[in-house]
Amino acid sequence: MSNILVLNSSVSGEASVSRLLVADAVTELTQRDPSAKLVFRDLAANPVPHLSPETVAGVRSQATTPAEQVARALSDELIAELRAADTIVIGAPMYNFSIPTTLRSWFDHVLRAGETFSYSEAGPKGLLSGKKVIVVESRGGLYSEGPAQATDFQEPYLRQLLGFIGLADDLTFIRAEKIGYGPDARDQALADSRAELAKLPA
């Protein structure tokens, strides 16, 4: 039995393209492995707190006060979910050329020295491995080609964050672009992305 961790971060509820495609990705994966166990994190409905002095102390050094211990416990829980997952599906809308702050907060809690990465003389090393990651990127504009390409701080950033903890080996980006260009462009983006999802290797 495999474990699938599903993260959504769009604030747009039923109108969200990334949520639709994340659901399609989950359907695709569970058709292939009906016994897969699913864990859902809706980072818009239940945000992981932004960093504060307590969370930094709890996550990055010794957790001594109750608030620091709560922060450490949440980081421990999120890292345990990540470690247990064989596949991670991430819904990542483009907000202001990057990712939602709620998704960034999740990364703030799971990028933890000694747990998901380590430093040595040889430089940083990701401590996770052997996981499939599927990232659904929804964007109002077009960034995979053309003049706006240089302003895509979403995909390179996600690549860096995921690669830093060892999740670069089996990483697929599904790009739903031109969502803001009108209903036809949105439908086309959904159809193209669904075709990409259907081609995912087993």
Ligand SMILES: Cc1cc2nc3c(=O)[nH]c(=O)nc-3n(C[C@H](O)[C@H](O)[C@H](O)COP(=O)(O)O)c2cc1C
């Ligand atoms: C707060 C906010 C910021 C956005 N910033 C950008 C942006 O910088 N570039 C872009 O192409 N689209 C931007 N958009 C449009 C979204 O990327 C687009 O609507 C996408 O479909 C959102 O994903 P969702 O449908 O899953 O919610 C923004 C939307 C919102 C709500």
